[in-house]
Every structure is written in C-alpha cells, then in structure tokens.
Amino acid sequence: MNTRYLFKHSARQLACVATLLAALSMAATIYAQTGTEISGTVSDEQGAKVQSAEVRLRSRGGLQLSTTTDQNGAFAFTGLNPREYLLEVKANGFSSYTASEISLVRGQSRKLSIQLRVAALSESVVITATGTPQRVDEVAKVVSVYDAQQIESRHLLQLTEVLRGTPGVRIQQQGSPGALATVRLRGLRTFDTAVLLDGLRVRDASDINGSAASLFTDLVPTNFERVEVLRGSGSSIYGTNAIGGVVNLVPLTGAGRPHFEAGFEGGSLTTFRERFHGAGGDNRAGFSFALNRIDVRKGIDGSDQYGNTVGAGRVQFHPTQSIMIAANVYGTISNARTNDSPFALPAAFNSAERFPRAIPSVNFQPDFDNPDQGRRNRLLVGSIRVSQEVNEKVCYAVAYQRVAANRRNYNGPNINLAFQSFYPFGDFEFINVTKGTTDTLDARVQIAFSRANETMVGFEFERESLFQLSLPSFSAFNNTTDRQRTFAVFAQNQLSLFEDRLQFSAGVRGQFFKVSAADRPGFLAGISTENSITGDGAVAYFIRSTNTKLRAHAGNGFRAPSLFERFGAGTFPGAGLSRFGDPTLKAEQSLSVDGGIDQRLAQDRLLLGFTYFYTRLQRTIVFTGFLNDPLGLGRFSGYVNQPGGLSRGVEALADTAPWKGGSIRASYTFTNSDRATVSGGLVREYVIPRHQVGFSINQRRGPFLMNLDVNHTGDYVAPVFENNFPFRMAELTFSGYTKADLFGSYERRVSEGVTAVFFGGGENLLNQTYYENGFRAPGILGRAGVNLRF
Numbered sequence: 001m002n003t004r005y006l007f008k009h010s011a012r013q014l015a016c017v018a019t020l021l022a023a024l025s026m027a028a029t030i031y032a033q034t035g036t037e038i039s040g041t042v043s044d045e046q047g048a049k050v051q052s053a054e055v056r057l058r059s060r061g062g063l064q065l066s067t068t069t070d071q072n073g074a075f076a077f078t079g080l081n082p083r084e085y086l087l088e089v090k091a092n093g094f095s096s097y098t099a100s101e102i103s104l105v106r107g108q109s110r111k112l113s114i115q116l117r118v119a120a121l122s123e124s125v126v127i128t129a130t131g132t133p134q135r136v137d138e139v140a141k142v143v144s145v146y147d148a149q150q151i152e153s154r155h156l157l158q159l160t161e162v163l164r165g166t167p168g169v170r171i172q173q174q175g176s177p178g179a180l181a182t183v184r185l186r187g188l189r190t191f192d193t194a195v196l197l198d199g200l201r202v203r204d205a206s207d208i209n210g211s212a213a214s215l216f217t218d219l220v221p222t223n224f225e226r227v228e229v230l231r232g233s234g235s236s237i238y239g240t241n242a243i244g245g246v247v248n249l250v251p252l253t254g255a256g257r258p259h260f261e262a263g264f265e266g267g268s269l270t271t272f273r274e275r276f277h278g279a280g281g282d283n284r285a286g287f288s289f290a291l292n293r294i295d296v297r298k299g300i301d302g303s304d305q306y307g308n309t310v311g312a313g314r315v316q317f318h319p320t321q322s323i324m325i326a327a328n329v330y331g332t333i334s335n336a337r338t339n340d341s342p343f344a345l346p347a348a349f350n351s352a353e354r355f356p357r358a359i360p361s362v363n364f365q366p367d368f369d370n371p372d373q374g375r376r377n378r379l380l381v382g383s384i385r386v387s388q389e390v391n392e393k394v395c396y397a398v399a400y401q402r403v404a405a406n407r408r409n410y411n412g413p414n415i416n417l418a419f420q421s422f423y424p425f426g427d428f429e430f431i432n433v434t435k436g437t438t439d440t441l442d443a444r445v446q447i448a449f450s451r452a453n454e455t456m457v458g459f460e461f462e463r464e465s466l467f468q469l470s471l472p473s474f475s476a477f478n479n480t481t482d483r484q485r486t487f488a489v490f491a492q493n494q495l496s497l498f499e500d501r502l503q504f505s506a507g508v509r510g511q512f513f514k515v516s517a518a519d520r521p522g523f524l525a526g527i528s529t530e531n532s533i534t535g536d537g538a539v540a541y542f543i544r545s546t547n548t549k550l551r552a553h554a555g556n557g558f559r560a561p562s563l564f565e566r567f568g569a570g571t572f573p574g575a576g577l578s579r580f581g582d583p584t585l586k587a588e589q590s591l592s593v594d595g596g597i598d599q600r601l602a603q604d605r606l607l608l609g610f611t612y613f614y615t616r617l618q619r620t621i622v623f624t625g626f627l628n629d630p631l632g633l634g635r636f637s638g639y640v641n642q643p644g645g646l647s648r649g650v651e652a653l654a655d656t657a658p659w660k661g662g663s664i665r666a667s668y669t670f671t672n673s674d675r676a677t678v679s680g681g682l683v684r685e686y687v688i689p690r691h692q693v694g695f696s697i698n699q700r701r702g703p704f705l706m707n708l709d710v711n712h713t714g715d716y717v718a719p720v721f722e723n724n725f726p727f728r729m730a731e732l733t734f735s736g737y738t739k740a741d742l743f744g745s746y747e748r749r750v751s752e753g754v755t756a757v758f759f760g761g762g763e764n765l766l767n768q769t770y771y772e773n774g775f776r777a778p779g780i781l782g783r784a785g786v787n788l789r790f
Helices: 003-032 148-154 161-163 419-421 522-526 563-567
Strands: 035-044 053-059 064-068 074-077 084-090 111-114 143-149 169-173 181-185 191-199 200-202 224-233 245-250 256-267 271-283 285-294 308-321 323-337 372-388 394-411 430-450 453-471 480-497 502-516 530-545 548-559 588-601 606-628 636-642 646-656 660-678 682-684 691-701 702-712 714-721 730-735 739-750 755-763 781-789
Touching: 064 074, 064 256, 064 308, 084 111, 143 148, 148 161, 148 224, 148 702, 148 739, 161 169, 161 181, 181 191, 200 394, 200 430, 245 323, 271 781, 453 563, 480 563, 502 636, 606 660, 606 714
Parallel strands: 035 111, 191 245
Antiparallel strands: 035 074, 053 064, 053 084, 143 224, 169 181, 191 200, 224 245, 256 271, 256 781, 271 285, 285 308, 308 323, 323 372, 372 394, 394 430, 430 453, 453 480, 480 502, 502 530, 530 548, 548 588, 588 606, 606 636, 606 646, 646 660, 660 682, 660 691, 691 702, 702 739, 714 730, 739 755, 755 781
C-alpha cells in the first residue's frame, strides 16, 4: 500500500467524519427548534413586576443563556433542547433566586412565575463542586459563594480581601497594598490552592512551586459574576495544586441593553483607583469588560509605591441555541517597591520559651524600606471554549487557555542609611527574571444516561515552560528554558436517588508527565517521571421534612513537581555550579476527608453549617538545603520527596436574613495544623492560627447600603531569620488581631439614564498595630469615591 493511497484514504475518512459532525450539528439544531421554550415573569413580594432583572439559564452540560426582563417583568428562552435546566434570577436590592431543576421534553413550553424576596437567603448556582452547574443546596462538598453584589458592597481593592472571613481560609497581607498577599485553605500551604478562571486552571509556571501563589497580590475582583471557594480536595476534576481547595473566578456574562459604569476613589496612603466597566447582550450574544487602575503613592513607611493596571473581558456568542462560543481574557501589569524582610535580633535566641512572643525592635526587626528594591509582574490569561448540546443526552465542550506570567525582581545600589549597620555584606545588586507559560487544552463529554445518572469523561493536555535569567549569575545554568508536558484523563459520575434526596458523585483522574530540560546530565537522561492517580467521592442526603442536609467528602489531592523543583539552578555564590532540582521527583499526594451538616430554619431565612475536616499530606516535595549530592555527581540536592504533615479542624457558619434588606454572616474556624520535620516528627505549622472568627453584616434601606466586616485572627507561629552569620532561624509567636472594615453608599438618580453612587468608609477601623510574619500592616485607612452608571 503506497503513501499516496494512504493519504487519499485518510483524507476521505477525515472528510466523512467532518460531514457526519456537520450533519449531527444540523440535526441537533433542527431538533431543538420545535417550540421547546421556557418563559415567565419576575415580580416582587407585592406583585409589582421587576424590570431589568438578569435571568440566566444553564444546562447541566454547561450551556448558558442570558437575558433581562422587559418593562413587564417578562423573559423568554426559545428553541431549547429537551433536557434539565437551572434558572437563576438576580436583581439589585433582592436576594438571588434559583429555580428547582426544570425538565423539558420535546415541543414543551414552560411558563414560570418567579417572586423575588428582599428578606431571604440568596440561592446560587455553583460549578466548582462537580464541574457542572448545581444549586448550592444540592452540592455534597463545601462551597462558599460571593456574588457581584456582595463584592461591590464591600468596595475592596484586592481579591484576597473578598476571601477574608470565609470559614477555613487564612489571608495574609504582608504590608501595604501591593506587598505579598497569600491564601491558605484549611491549614495547608500557600501553593495548595488552585485558582480557576471560568473553570480552567490558572497558575504561574515560573513560581517556585508552580502554583498561583505569586499571582494573588495583583488579582483584583473586577468583571466577575461571582467567586466560588471550594474547600477540600478538588484534584480529580481540576488537577494539580487543588489539595486544600479551589478558588473559581466566574466572569460576568453580559445581558440586557449595553450599560456602563465609571468610578473614581481616593484615600489613605495616597491611594487612587479609577475604573470603567461595560456589559450587554441578549440570547444570541453578550459582552462584558472592565478596566481597573490602582495607585498607592505612599505606603506604610511613605515610600512603598504600588501601581496595578487590570483588564478583563468576556464575549459570548450562540450560533444556535445549542452551541456556545465563549472567550475570556484577564491581565495585570504591576510595579511595586518592596521592603527588606524582617530579621531576628539576638534576644530572639536567648529566650527559654519554645516560641517566644514577637516584640518589635526587641527580638525582631520589622521590615524596613529599601530605596531601590522592587518587582514588576505581568500576567495575561486568555481562553476560548466551544460547547454544544448534541441532543438531550449528549453534550461536549472543548477549551484552550494560555497563561503567561513574567516576573522581574530587582535591587539597586542604594540602601536605607538608617539600617546600614544591618547589612552584613553590603547591599546586593541583582536582577532576576522568570517567565512562565502554560498552554492547556481541555475536552470533555457529558452523557445523561437518565435524569438521575450523568457521566462526564474528559482529557487534558498541558504544556508549560520556565525561563530563568539572573544578573549577576553564579550558576553554570543561566538564561535557560525548561519544559514539561502533562497529559490527563478523568471521569466523574453523578447519581441522584430517592427523588433527588440522595446525591452521589465519584471521580478519578490519571496524570502523566513528560519533561524536557536544558540539561539532563548522566543517568538522569534515562529516567522517566512517575505518574499520579487520584480519586474522589462525595455524598449528600436531604431530609426534606426538616430542611437538613447531611454530607461527606473524601478524596486524593496532588501537586505536580514544578519546573523549578525539577530544574532549579543556584543564583548565589557556592550553590550554583549545577542544578539543585531533581527531574525524577514524584508528585505530591494527599488524602482528605470532611463531613458535616447544613440546616435551614425560619422559613429559609437562617442557614447553619458545621464541618469537620482532615487532610494528611502523604508525600510532599521539600527543600532540604544545599548539600552535596549523595550520588557524587557534583550536583547540589535541594528538593526531595518525604512524608508531610497533617491538618484537622472544624468550620462553623451561620448565615441569616433576619429582616428586610439585611443579612448577617458569622463563621468560626478551629485549625490544628502540623508540619513534618526532616527527622519525621510533627511540629506546629507556621502561619496558621488555631482560631479564626468572621462576622459580616449587610444592610440595604432604600438608596442607602452599608457593609461591616469584622475578622479576628488568633496567635500564630512564624519563622524569622537572622541577617548575619550563622543565619539562624527564630520561631516567634505573633499576636492575633481584629480587623474591622466599614463602607457605606448612597445611590441617587441624576438624570433619566444616569445614576450616581457615592460611597466612603475605612479599613482597620480599630487602628490595631499588628505584624504579619514581621511585616507591619497598615493602620486605619479611609477611602471615598463616586461611581456613575449609565
């Protein structure tokens, strides 16, 4: 059989497949256009029609349609496929509403009458728990949701502050805005949290741990429909880094006539923010975009300047009602002046206590200004997804995403003369550049065997690269690029029994690695990396007579070795003759379980939740120091696999809407987290407090809106290093603190098409002085501004 014949034969096969797919798509479109529709009206508790309410229709397969109600409160979705749908309705001043699952058969029309309530708990659709849309009260896993209205009422500058107060979430802001911000879930590490944009993983391939930890500082809550926080393992669906949980950023889908918003605000630390936002759309197409600029001209010490420009956008197009094409983009460009790190003073090593109380200027020196040290970060995330409902049983989605991160850390010759005696070797000039790119292709098919049984299967291909450049360089490996490819297959089954009272989901994922280094010396050239298999299961049972949900979740998490951990090179004297990474590292592995109860009371105005959680890090990747390679290859061994620590605790939540226009949320988290030592023992984990308490109250009364957040963080232990030989480490207990933030706004119609929102408030109203890992936090901060909607 010759080559020409093979080519012609293959070409005919491809043509046949393409023709068959086109025919299926046409058949699906004709099949849908048979009068199958959902329509209805939206009114308030007095029966008045609600105009311009956002109505979103979602299928279990991920298809999403959006519209707004007209002047009569009416909406309609036509030409639908016969299958199961979720309907979500949101309007300013009302609690969000989600209709119970709507079943459509071929040719059927459903008419709904929806009443929005002012005093009720918001009902939301979430995706993060299982990868498919579900009502929040259906999920068997623990998920917290913050919608755009909640985020806007708090007037927050950073995404990390949105998450503060969430049960099980530890937030650190190490200095003024623009300084390092971190997120830890359930007592675990900074890199155990996966970040998603519209369900696709976002991480920095140039980060030491290959995580999203380096990105959190510059992430701004803009152009998001909501933020979902899944606590507990999510690796079977979302892959690497989802050991502690997942933060999913859901972009805003534009609906209704085109509308825009422009705003300006200013405040303490000579802080300014300007922003511009727009959105609009109908059943066929939609768009949304946002531009946001933050400037901090004077930080805590008067010279910690920070600037961050953020742009985000989404477009969505429906060639037919059964096909959706959506594209998202999110990017940041920031420049920040950074301080020199805190360091331990001699008194820190003279105490008889195991973890002495941290006292500034006594046993540790807080961070201090360095005139010409800083960082420049750039992040660009772009994705496109094509989804189609082939028929009422089968749907699929194919998505591609690229994440490009560019970080530049630098330091010049100038020093802070007030601290010149603390520089043991003088100020060290350097430029360090890292560039990480990640390309991800994700494809999945969802099959509904019956109304009660759905299965999703998929595959993921990911290609990542790391570029490293250091000036000056003390390594033989500089200006190099290393690469890693990952292939994964995964599947999940969701089952509903006993009239949906019993919900069950089970998933499995296989992850396979292939690395390509700038150098593979000696025996390393013939060694392959080890693959990773993870599983996940969750169950929930609803007792409808008492409005009670019992739930449990168990699963494995994993974190793939980062490119730096595999191929990192020394960037300082004495450690740079060769690489200290190890290409043969195994992926980190964890086992986590949680279980609890959710109870709704007082006619759905009160939700009480309680969860016990436990996570064991069965295998980790740790840095053991720069020791000569035991195999005598002249390499420095820095990263090795060893057993890790464990974390366990409880989360309690109370969420209530006790009166008209008001909502109150309170939470308590107890965490007992231990890390593993080199000898195999367990000691108290750094940075994680035993106790955290959160309280939030939101009140809307006519044109006035007020939001108060009070969050208490208990004592915790953190390491502080000595800045002179022998560079010892002191373990100090840093005092807890209470952070209170209050913002209020007043809304006024300026003209027929223009509304002005005046707002003001402050952060850390108690003006508490506290230190995060030795970095001084800002005192009381005030901000005020105005937004114009038109």
